Each structure stands twice: as C-alpha cells, then as structure tokens.
Amino acid sequence: MDLLLDAVVIGVLLGCFYAAVSIGLSVSFGLLDVPHVAHPAFLVLAAYLVFFINEHYGIDPLVAGLIITPLFFVFGLAAYRLYYETFERRGSDAGVRGIAFFFGVAFIIEVLIILQFGVDQRSVTAAYIGKSWRIGDMRIPYRMLVAFGVAMALTLLLTLYLSKTYMGRAIRAVAQDQEALRLMGANPIRVKQWAFGIATAVLGLAGALLIIVAPIDPTLDRAYIGRTFCVVVMAGLGSMSGTLVAAVILGVAESIVLTMFGASWAPAIAFAMLLGVLAVRPQGLFGRRS
Amino acid sequence: MALSLAISGLDAGYGAVKALRGVSLHVEAGETVALLGTNGNGKSTLMKCVAGLVRPQRGSMSLTIDGVAHDLTKLSTEAIVDLGVAMVPEGRRLFPKLTVLENLMLGAFRAAARREIERNLAVAFETFPVLKERKSQLAGTMSGGQQQMLAIARALMSSPRLLLVDEPSVGLSPLLVSQTITKIGELNQNLGLTVLMAEQNFNQAVRIASRGYIIVHGEIVVAANSVDELKGNDIVKRLYLGGIV
Numbered sequence: 260m261d262l263l264l265d266a267v268v269i270g271v272l273l274g275c276f277y278a279a280v281s282i283g284l285s286v287s288f289g290l291l292d293v294p295h296v297a298h299p300a301f302l303v304l305a306a307y308l309v310f311f312i313n314e315h316y317g318i319d320p321l322v323a324g325l326i327i328t329p330l331f332f333v334f335g336l337a338a339y340r341l342y343y344e345t346f347e348r349r350g351s352d353a354g355v356r357g358i359a360f361f362f363g364v365a366f367i368i369e370v371l372i373i374l375q376f377g378v379d380q381r382s383v384t385a386a387y388i389g390k391s392w393r394i395g396d397m398r399i400p401y402r403m404l405v406a407f408g409v410a411m412a413l414t415l416l417l418t419l420y421l422s423k424t425y426m427g428r429a430i431r432a433v434a435q436d437q438e439a440l441r442l443m444g445a446n447p448i449r450v451k452q453w454a455f456g457i458a459t460a461v462l463g464l465a466g467a468l469l470i471i472v473a474p475i476d477p478t479l480d481r482a483y484i485g486r487t488f489c490v491v492v493m494a495g496l497g498s499m500s501g502t503l504v505a506a507v508i509l510g511v512a513e514s515i516v517l518t519m520f521g522a523s524w525a526p527a528i529a530f531a532m533l534l535g536v537l538a539v540r541p542q543g544l545f546g547r548r549s
Numbered sequence: 550m551a552l553s554l555a556i557s558g559l560d561a562g563y564g565a566v567k568a569l570r571g572v573s574l575h576v577e578a579g580e581t582v583a584l585l586g587t588n589g590n591g592k593s594t595l596m597k598c599v600a601g602l603v604r605p606q607r608g609s610m611s612l613t614i615d616g617v618a619h620d621l622t623k624l625s626t627e628a629i630v631d632l633g634v635a636m637v638p639e640g641r642r643l644f645p646k647l648t649v650l651e652n653l654m655l656g657a658f659r660a661a662a663r664r665e666i667e668r669n670l671a672v673a674f675e676t677f678p679v680l681k682e683r684k685s686q687l688a689g690t691m692s693g694g695q696q697q698m699l700a701i702a703r704a705l706m707s708s709p710r711l712l713l714v715d716e717p718s719v720g721l722s723p724l725l726v727s728q729t730i731t732k733i734g735e736l737n738q739n740l741g742l743t744v745l746m747a748e749q750n751f752n753q754a755v756r757i758a759s760r761g762y763i764i765v766h767g768e769i770v771v772a773a774n775s776v777d778e779l780k781g782n783d784i785v786k787r788l789y790l791g792g793i794v
Contacts, residue, residue: 425658428651432644439642442600444630444659444707 265397266518267511272399274510276406276472278503280465280483281490282413286458288488289497290434291451293342294358299483300365301459305331305466306475307372313383320383321405324467328460335459338364339452365480372477382474406468410503413461418499420457430454434497485529493536495543505544508532551615552578552633552710552743554599559608561591561598568594570767572608576711581737581744583754583761585789591767592747593639596715599745600636601626612711630659635709639716639747641700645689649680649699652688656706665708672740673702676732694725701732705740712736714746718753726753733757751789755779763788 280302287295305327312323346357382388387401421427429450432440437447469475490509494501509529517525536543559572568591576582586592597603599610601624610621612632619632635656644652653673657666674681677698683691688699697717704712714733718726730750734757736742748754755761755776763771763784773779 422651425654425663428647428655429658431651432647432655435644435646436642438602439638439644440655441602441626442630442636442638442642443655443703444627444662445655446625446627 261396262518263515266514268397268399269403270511270514271507272403272407272510273514274507275410275503276403276468276506277486277490277510278506279406279410279413279468280462281487281506282410282417282499282502283458283461283465284487285491285494285497285499285502286417286430286461287455289491289494289502290430291454291458292434292496293339293347293451293455295361295458296358296484296488297361297365297368298458298462299480299487300368301331301334301462302466302469302483302487303475303477303480304368304372305462306469306479307376307381307466307477309467309470310376310381310383310475313385319385320467320471321385321409321464324464326463327466328463331463332456332460335456336452338459339455343448343452369477369480376477378477380474380476381470383470385471388471402471406472409464409468410506413464414499414503417457417461421499426450426453430457431497482526485526485533489529489533489536492533493543495545498543498545501543501545551613553613554610554711554743554745555613556595556599556610557608559595559598559605559610561594561603561605568767569598569605572764572767572769574762574769574772576743576745578743579737579741580759581734581746581757583758584745584747584764585749585751585754585761586747586764587749587788590764592749592764593715594767595764596636596639596713596745596747599629599713600634601629614710627659630707631661633708633710634713635704635707635711636713637700637704637715637717639719641696643688643696643699643703645687647688648685649688649691650684652699652703653680653684653706656703659707662707666706669706669708673705676705676736677702693720694722694728697721697725697729698732701729701736705736709742711743711745714744714748716747716749718748718750726750730754730757751785 284295284298287293287298308327309320309323312318312326313320342357342360346360387405391398391400421431429440429445433447433450440447490502490506493505509532513525513528516528554576557573559569561569572595584592594603598605599621605622612619612621614632621629653670657663657669679695680699680702688696717729717733721729730753733744733746737744746754758776760774761779762769771782771784773782779785
C-alpha cells in the first residue's frame with residue numbers, strides 16, 4: 260500500500276514534469292496544427308545549452324534556462340518561417356510533408372549535438388539535485404519539486420497569456436478561422452509565427468528541467484515523442500490546463516507500472532494511452548473540437 | 550466625415566474561373582447601398598476584393614477619406630481595416646470556441662481599435678443587449694440570430710466608417726432576417742455608418758437601402774439611383790418580382 264502511495268505521489272510530480280516539457284507542443288501542435296515532431300529535439304537541444312552554460316559559467320540550470328528563453332523565442336520564429344515558406348503555404352497536403360520536414364530537423368539537431376557534445380550522458384549540478392525531502396517513510400527528491408513548481412508557473416502563465424491578451428486570443432482564434440481573423444486586421448501567418456516562437460521559448464525552462472530531473476544524451480528526444488504527443492492529444496488539442504491534467508495522468512500511470520511491473524514497461528505506457536485516447540475519445544479529455 | 554468608395558472595371562477570379570467582369574460601382578458617405586444577386590453571381594467575391602481578401606486581376610478600387618484617396622488594390626487587409634473598413638462575412642464566421650466577449654475583443658485587434666475598446670464595447674452592448682447577457686457564453690453555442698448579431702457587433706469593434714455586410718440573411722428564419730436587416734438600417738441611421746450590403750433577399754434589402762445594384766454572372770446589369778427605380782426595372786421584375794408584380 261505504501262508502495263502504491265509512493266508511486267502515486269512520485270507519479271504526480273513526474274506528470275508535472277511531463278506537462279512542462281509538453282506545453283509548448285500544446286501550442287504548436289494543439290493550437291496551430293503544426294506537426295512539430297521536432298519538439299522533443301528542440302527540448303534536448305535546450306537541455307544541452309543549459310548544460311553548457313552550467314558547466315562553463317557555473318550558473319544555476321534554471322537561470323540558464325531563462326537565459327536561453329529569448330534565444331529560443333527567436334529560434335522558434337525562424338523555424339516557423341522556414342516551415343511556412345517551404346511547406347505550409349503550398350496547401351493542403353502540407354501536413355504529411357511537414358512531418359518529414361520536422362523529422363529531418365530533429366535528426367539534424369541530434370547529429371549537431373553529437374558532434375558538439377559527444378554521445379556520453381551529461382548532467383548538471385545544483386543544490387537541489389540529489390537531495391530528498393523526507394516525510395515519514397516517503398522520500399521526495401527536491402528536483403521533482405522544482406519540476407512541479409516550474410510546470411505550475413508555465414501552465415498558469417500560458418493560460419493567462421492566451422486568455423487575457425489580444426495576441427493570445429488571436430492565437431486561439433487562428434486555428435478556428437484564419438480568414439475571419441484576417442478580417443479582424445490580424446495577419447494569421449504572423450500570429451502563428453509569434454505563437455510558434457512562444458511554444459519554442461517555453462522550452463528554455465523545460466530543457467532545464469529535463470537535465471535537472473535526469474542525465475541527458477543526444478537521442479533522448481526519441482523517448483519524448485510518444486510522451487509529449489500522448490499528453491497533448493489526451494489533453495484535447497490546445498488546452499493548457501488540460502495538458503497539465505493529462506500529463507499527471509500519464510505520470511501516475513507510468514509511475515505505477517514502473518513500481519508494479521518494472522522499468523522496461525514504462526516507455527510503452529505513453530503509446531498505449533495515445534492509441535487508447537485516439538480510439539475512445541479522439542477529441543481528448545478537454546477537446547476543442549466537437 | 551467625407552468618405553467614398555469607387556470601383557471601376559474590376560475583374561477578379563479564382564484560377565480560370567472569372568467571378569467578376571468589369572464591375573463598377575460607387576458608395577458615398579452615409580448611404581446604404583444594396584448589392585443584389587442570387588448565389589454564385591460574384592457578390593461575395595466583390596466584398597472580399599474590397600476587404601483585401603481577394604486580389605482583383607484588373608480595374609481600380611479607391612477609398613477616399615477626407616479628400617485623400619487610398620488605392621485598395623495595393624493594400625493588405627490589415628491596412629484596409631485601419632482605414633475604417635469592416636466586414637461582416639457570409640456565414641458569420643465567428644470563432645465558435647471563444648466566448649462572446651472574446652469574439653468582440655478580437656474585433657478590436659488593431660492598435661487604434663484597442664484604444665477605443667471601452668466605447669465600442671458599450672456601443673455594441675447597447676445595440677445588441679442580448680450579447681451583454683451572454684458575454685461569457687461560447688459563440689458557437691448561440692442561436693443563428695444571436696450569432697449574426699455577434700458577427701455585426703464584432704465588426705463594429707474596429708470603429709468602422711464603411712461596413713461591408715455579406716449575405717446577412719443566410720441561414721436565418723424570415724422573422725430574424727427582418728430583425729437583422731432592421732438593425733443594419735439602424736446602424737446606418739444612428740451611428741452614421743456607410744453600408745454596402747450584399748443580399749439575395751430583394752424585398753428585405755430594399756427596405757433599408759437608398760439605392761442598389763444587380764449583379765448577374767459577375768457583371769453589374771442594373772445600377773439604380775433609387776429603390777423605386779430598382780423596383781420599376783424590367784430585369785428586376787423578371788428576376789425577383791416575377792410572381793408579385
């Protein structure tokens with residue numbers, strides 16, 4: 260019983276971490292319909308930059324994540340522009356070819372990381388890594404609490420941004436009716452580009468979490484394709500609070516399976532849940548499409 | 550406030566299909582002009598040309614405001630909205646998963662409109678009180694008539710001087726069509742809006758129009774200087790009033 264409670268608590272925290280690494284995809288794929296399979300590769304790239312800053316300058320990984328956030332915003336703007344010019348503007352079959360484009364980008368990033376940092380695992384140092392908080396028999400690693408806090412902050416900030424600002428409302432509107440948005444005097448392409456910039460910018464902190472939670476290697480992105488897409492699809496495309504709930508469900512499920520059946524089963528959970536959601540409730544738990 | 554829209558010799562189309570051929574019309578400040586024609590004759594294409602959504606292939610469109618002429622064929626939709634042109638599109642085209650209030654606020658997306666948002670929101674709620682009652686409701690869950698009201702109110706949020714209304718009667722019951730047309734007439738009377746309205750319901754449109762054009766197969770076949778002239782026209786009798794006159 261204690262073991263199960265342990266698994267659930269750790270699972271909730273793990274889920275919050277998954278929310279933090281998925282929420283950008285909730286904007287780019289969920290709201291903009293961009294088949295952004297390179298999202299996890301961007302995430303791993305951010306984690307390596309955090310590693311680099313941490314190792315060379317001794318800066319705290321979270322601060323390093325904040326430092327690269329504006330850089331990633333610009334990177335996102337450029338990536339969307341390239342995708343738009345080469346694929347999206349050509350029309351309706353852009354989706355499938357778009358996936359090929361982003362797979363290509365993901366592989367290029369992987370190779371660049373290997374060339375620059377090698378294939379060895381990398382990790383960062385910070386005061387909260389490696390220590391735990393004891394409550395009774397339970398031990399909660401501080402690094403998971405950091406993930407929890409950052410996930411909450413990101414979800415709250417994005418939810419507020421999307422509902423309280425003119426640009427945020429336009430981002431939610433652009434997936435619903437582009438031409439109508441043009442009649443409001445907004446340029447849908449520029450709105451989508453901006454949104455993609457934001458979706459990429461939040462990877463600064465998410466990448467910091469990735470390397471705070473566990474050591475990273477250049478191919479780690481592959482393990483996160485299933486997880487991030489599972490979370491975003493389960494959430495119902497484009498729902499930020501839904502992303503948090505869906506990520507927690509995935510985290511708890513993975514954690515319980517890990518405890519009960521062993522580590523080798525855990526990676527299959529995300530794909531199983533993804534297939535389950537697509538079969539039973541394709542609009543997701545908090546779906547925007549009816 | 551001096552404003553006039555002049556269109557001359559306009560050709561437009563989609564690929565090989567010509568939707569407009571040599572269309573000329575003009576709208577002067579304070580008028581309500583009806584653009585009449587049945588489905589598929591080019592009304593929507595003409596409205597989209599004025600709004601900058603469709604680029605004409607030939608011809609000129611100019612909007613003169615206080616003596617300054619603006620060439621609409623060269624401007625983006627954003628710039629045209631900034632000039633004070635707003636469009637209520639055919640089929641309403643609301644953002645169904647956003648609330649009524651969020652739809653209205655998107656109507657005020659341009660910087661100039663954001664500064665006026667308090668005043669324009671008050672005007673919108675005063676004109677359409679039902680929207681105030683339902684401001685937190687999702688737009689897609691409202692009835693067709695309420696959605697049409699919201700589409701018009703959303704267009705008012707950009708402080709327009711020229712309002713383009715495309716087929717306001719589509720999908721509405723006769724009673725609601727009548728109410729919607731009356732509202733558009735009130736906007737012209739009370740707010741001093743200049744209105745160009747595309748409509749296929751002849752009898753409803755001429756209730757509020759000061760004059761009108763008939764468009765058939767992408768060409769203006771009748772340009773009438775008054776509603777009486779419109780009603781007396783032979784083509785109109787044949788197309789619209791056949792059973793009545």
